[in-house]
Amino acid sequence: MNPLVLWFHKLGSPPYFYRLAGRLLPWLWGLGLISLAVGLYGGLVLAPSDYQQSDAFRIIYVHVPSAWMSLFIYGFMALNGFIALIWRIKLSETLAMAAAPIGAAFTFICLATGSLWGKPMWGTWWTWDARLTSELVLLFLYFGVMGLYQAIEDRRQASRAAAFLALVGIVNLPIVHFSVNWWNTLHQGSTVRLFGPSLIDSRMLWPLLIMAIATKFLFAASLLSRARVDLLELEAGKDWARQVALADGDAA
Amino acid sequence: MTEFLSMGGYGNYVWSSFAIFAIVLTLDAVAPLLKRRRVLRELRGRVRRAQKRSEETA
Amino acid sequence: MNPTRKRRLVVISLILGAVGIAAALTVLALQQNITYLYTPVEVQAGKVPPDARFRLGGMVKAGSIQRAGDSLKTGFTVTDGDADLAVEYTGILPDLFREKQSVVATGRMEGSRFVASEVLAKHDENYVPRDVAEAMAKAHKKHEVSEGAPAAQ
Numbered sequence: 001m002n003p004l005v006l007w008f009h010k011l012g013s014p015p016y017f018y019r020l021a022g023r024l025l026p027w028l029w030g031l032g033l034i035s036l037a038v039g040l041y042g043g044l045v046l047a048p049s050d051y052q053q054s055d056a057f058r059i060i061y062v063h064v065p066s067a068w069m070s071l072f073i074y075g076f077m078a079l080n081g082f083i084a085l086i087w088r089i090k091l092s093e094t095l096a097m098a099a100a101p102i103g104a105a106f107t108f109i110c111l112a113t114g115s116l117w118g119k120p121m122w123g124t125w126w127t128w129d130a131r132l133t134s135e136l137v138l139l140f141l142y143f144g145v146m147g148l149y150q151a152i153e154d155r156r157q158a159s160r161a162a163a164f165l166a167l168v169g170i171v172n173l174p175i176v177h178f179s180v181n182w183w184n185t186l187h188q189g190s191t192v193r194l195f196g197p198s199l200i201d202s203r204m205l206w207p208l209l210i211m212a213i214a215t216k217f218l219f220a221a222s223l224l225s226r227a228r229v230d231l232l233e234l235e236a237g238k239d240w241a242r243q244v245a246l247a248d249g250d251a252a
Numbered sequence: 253m254t255e256f257l258s259m260g261g262y263g264n265y266v267w268s269s270f271a272i273f274a275i276v277l278t279l280d281a282v283a284p285l286l287k288r289r290r291v292l293r294e295l296r297g298r299v300r301r302a303q304k305r306s307e308e309t310a
Numbered sequence: 311m312n313p314t315r316k317r318r319l320v321v322i323s324l325i326l327g328a329v330g331i332a333a334a335l336t337v338l339a340l341q342q343n344i345t346y347l348y349t350p351v352e353v354q355a356g357k358v359p360p361d362a363r364f365r366l367g368g369m370v371k372a373g374s375i376q377r378a379g380d381s382l383k384t385g386f387t388v389t390d391g392d393a394d395l396a397v398e399y400t401g402i403l404p405d406l407f408r409e410k411q412s413v414v415a416t417g418r419m420e421g422s423r424f425v426a427s428e429v430l431a432k433h434d435e436n437y438v439p440r441d442v443a444e445a446m447a448k449a450h451k452k453h454e455v456s457e458g459a460p461a462a463q
Contacts, residue, residue: 051443123404245295
């Protein structure tokens, strides 16, 4: 078998993944917190204030990275759900279900900070325009996936049912992203663009990108630490889980 | 410093946003740690019960 | 790939395809039916039923803002480039409300004027530091002066 496929199979084995994730976690938390500190300092102190919004614009340094993460994590969850449904890989089920609460957390931050920006700038906390409504639907999709997973007794059946819901909900992602182009909304269009120049001064842009990197690391760290615990719980009857519990008991 | 905290008069909105970000992500990071403690406690209980049972049958 | 997995793959792909098509059709339908706002030219073309509450969107025309000295009453003109509409509003305006800024006003027509019960400012996707904005404004002014000078004579 080719070495990559072999490594993939090895990665799918819970004890191997548990140990690997344990080794990676300190690095992920460290890199996440360092980039977070740099991004926050850049966004709150170094970036100049906007000519129209003054300092209220600084909310984008938490709002926009959270919005990106809300979509990114949903995509990650659906992709793992897809793998779980077809290949029945336990690790993919675990990763998909571990990602859901993190995605819901970022979606919540996105909505709450957007509201805090909207009040002074637009003049309202909330409006039912296409962007805001579809992002709210995204939050409910996350809640639906988490709720369905909790509602079914058998863990593996539960994760497959929830993965299916996650997969179907993926149609909402392009709606969230393109809503500002497809409809006349109160929400403005995209400022940072992958193709073509971004509509933001470079002194304001770099902390935003650092924050985007920081949230990626924080997501990865939270995901791995959740997946480790979930695997331990899922495989409570297995030998390796017992050994982990005993080793930890000696240390404590 | 006061000027920095006032954020051009938008201090309430800006600092509330950053506070929500910090609080929610802290909760997100702490949740698996708490669950880990519970799962490990249950696992150790299981191991102890299994040992007891094997001692009784022996 | 073994037959079971292949079957699962086909079933899931079919379901996803069906959901995707359904969503695309819904989006298309909503695009024609759900309008968040109307622009002045659409209002004047009679696209809005009379007495209906609706949202009016457009840019605040330069030099059109008139504030009453003794109350919160404000009058201004909303334009979309093709048509203008006079708007009347009593209340506190959002911080981003200013000339040449996009606004979304909710209210109804009273005669030829639009009486708003709520005015929201729409922000564009540009973020510019104050010093850059000032430099740009200076450059614009220079430009306008050199262009405007012959007309003034």
